[in-house]
Amino acid sequence: MSDVKVIDEIPTYQVTLFVRRFNQEDGLEARWEDFDVTVHGTDRVLDALHKIKWEQDGSLTFRRSCAHGVCGSDAMRINGRNRLACKTLIKDLDMTKPIYVEPIKGLTVEKDLVVDMNPFYEAYRAVKPFLIASDKPEKERIQSPEDRERFEDTTKCILCAACTSSCPVFWTDGQYFGPAAIVNAHRFIFDSRDEGAEVRLDILNDKEGVWRCRTTFNCTEACPRGIEVTKAIAEVKQAILRGKP
């Protein structure tokens, strides 16, 4: 026998996925449909969904674009937790049991895993997520590394809606601005170059603003970018109480 080290082959597994199906046109209620898929140890839930769509049922509908955790298209509820399908390795889930995949909650389902994101984007737009500045510098706007660090965490948002659609307050009536809008307001409120903090604090000091947050931490748990969402919301609450960032 030679003692040449053979790199292990990538293991393959048989898994069952239960996918929540809904199609307005077939007149049926939303239902679970199961698919058996052969997956590799390197496969993610997104790969399994691709295999279903390409090899078993072309009508399965879901959003994805970058497939690498950057675009924020494929947030879905995987085994009851909001995750990006493209960042969830199947081998990290309990493969002895079926894997449940359903659309994120609190937004209207359009088809299968696709939801209407417009209410989510409207809340985002309402907090004015762009630089508000009165001056027009010749070159760039100078900012110290310390001032940049102040809002570093909230610059990482990819608007996937995993946080907002994991929030039980958002589930109730969908009127709450939601964690993602507050995260993106935070990104400008604490930016030393921005002059619109008061306006945004006033917008979030609303009946449906930050005060509806009950510190459940679902959002922090859900965020695929590891943003400390609940902390950002708490900082905005503090800023409103102080009257300034």
Add this chain to the structure above:
Amino acid sequence: MVVIETPRSPRSRKAAKFERWGWLYMRISGMFLLVLIFGHLIINLVMNGGITQISFAFVAGKWADPFWKIWDGLMLWLALIHGTNGMRTIVNDYTERETLRKVLNYTLWVVCVSLIVLGTLVITTFDPCVDSSVSHTLSVCK
């Protein structure tokens, strides 16, 4: 020059700027209630023989002291407003129709105010000697 379309104006829902005071109140009253409620429970139910000590005389004895009148009065006001405001939050979460929401919230505050008025009346006007059938045993009434 590229002109970016002005984003739409903020949502037109009625802005209620007192929500921040409600939020602050829950935390400040919560801090007081922590001391008041657990102090109340320990003194009434644990110390000096626990629940067996509780009788009309025990209550009369406590309320002879202004300290306990203020303690109980604070507990009454803070807890009722805290609990009612908390219930208001839950009603706002669960109701879908505006009329039902209004009815439930008005009912909550009417109950809250009634209980505060009655409770305050009891604490401030308490007289251990009014009912002779029980008070004749109390030394203060002799």
